[in-house]
Amino acid sequence: DTAVSQTPKYLVTQMGNDKSIKCEQNLGHDTMYWYKQDSKKFLKIMFSYNNKELIINETVPNRFSPKSPDKAHLNLHINSLELGDSAVYFCASSQDFLAGSKETQYFGPGTRLLVL
């Protein structure tokens, strides 16, 4: 069984479009994350949710809007896509940090977004 899954794996779209990437984890974790990996392979946090509540927002443009319908899902919606949004987006999850957890973050397979 896949622990952290993302759909789609590949996404090719035109500039100006709106798109969503879905993420689901079946690990029972309370915290979920979105990371962006740019063309130089650099990985950087975008958002983090704990029990459906936003806890990290790392100066990401407001065209990016995460949505967490429940603690097992964290979707990423992107409005008015720009060329610079082309990247690989990774979802990850970990156990509840409020419990002082020492759990590792487990990553999904990534979604390669290409904006033309």
Added chain:
Amino acid sequence: AQTVTQSQPEMSVQEAETVTLSCTYDTSESDYYLFWYKQPPSRQMILVIRQEAYKQQNATENRFSVNFQKAAKSFSLKISDSQLGDAAMYFCAYRPNFGNEKLTFGTGTRLTIIP
């Protein structure tokens, strides 16, 4: 702010040999975790090994081991008996043990295995 530095953009090693990947980090915290993740061409981020800062003993996972030097803020990864399947990007990452749980990554080291 915490930073993670990997000074070797690329490394190569002969199959069956040993290679060490370097990582240094900067933090004012005393309680934190360090990780090495592997990213093969499939793009999947795979946890290789993790180290808890309060533990003096270096972590080991089969052929993978770390040399954790807390005072020097150094966290190198040693891969013994290198195999072709070890070829990948390797990322060092840091996470504090409280509050903001984000991972801060280094820029990665691309490891090539020479048959």
